[in-house]
Amino acid sequence: MYADKTLGGHFKEQLETIYDMRVVIWTNPVSNHLADGKLVIHKWRWVVERTISWLGNNRRLAKDYERTLLSARSFIWIAHIRRTIKRVFR
Template identity: 30%
Template sequence: MRTKYTKVKKMWADMGYQGRNLKNHIKEEYDIDIEIVKRPPCRFWVHKDTPPELLPTREQGFKVQPRRWVVERTFAWVNRNRRLSKEYDLLTTSTENFIYLAMSRVMLKREYA
């Protein structure tokens, strides 16, 4: 994939991939920057004696997050495969390989459709 898609410079990932080791490895090995797309906070812990003017504000209602749809769309593509829709496998390597297969299928369908 790296030889064919040489112009890839940025990836968007879910909050589950926010470890520093992964980000550094991808940057050093492939020269690709990973941006973690975070959800807006929905709950806050505050002390009971906090005055109301110091409470954090929260926007009400639905708000589209930038690039969040890209991550969610990719999860939808992966979950179309029955084997990946639930956690059937005991080994994470099996699940990882099936994710590679699922995304290869998506890319091949896009290339030859």
């Protein structure tokens, strides 16, 4: 998982131990920050923005209706499966 400096520290350690995932904290200038007067865009930002946009197209995921993390995660999986099926059978 790629994250910025705000997700470092204890939260990063929890993600790595509980979910057994590798967390990469970017310390370079993050997108929408000016470095030497030029706009710097993060290398993987478009992937994150595109994924959030796809999830936002689902009515159930447009707002935070879910009470549990399991149900929210399930609807995210369903949204990705639905999108993949639509793409395959076009």
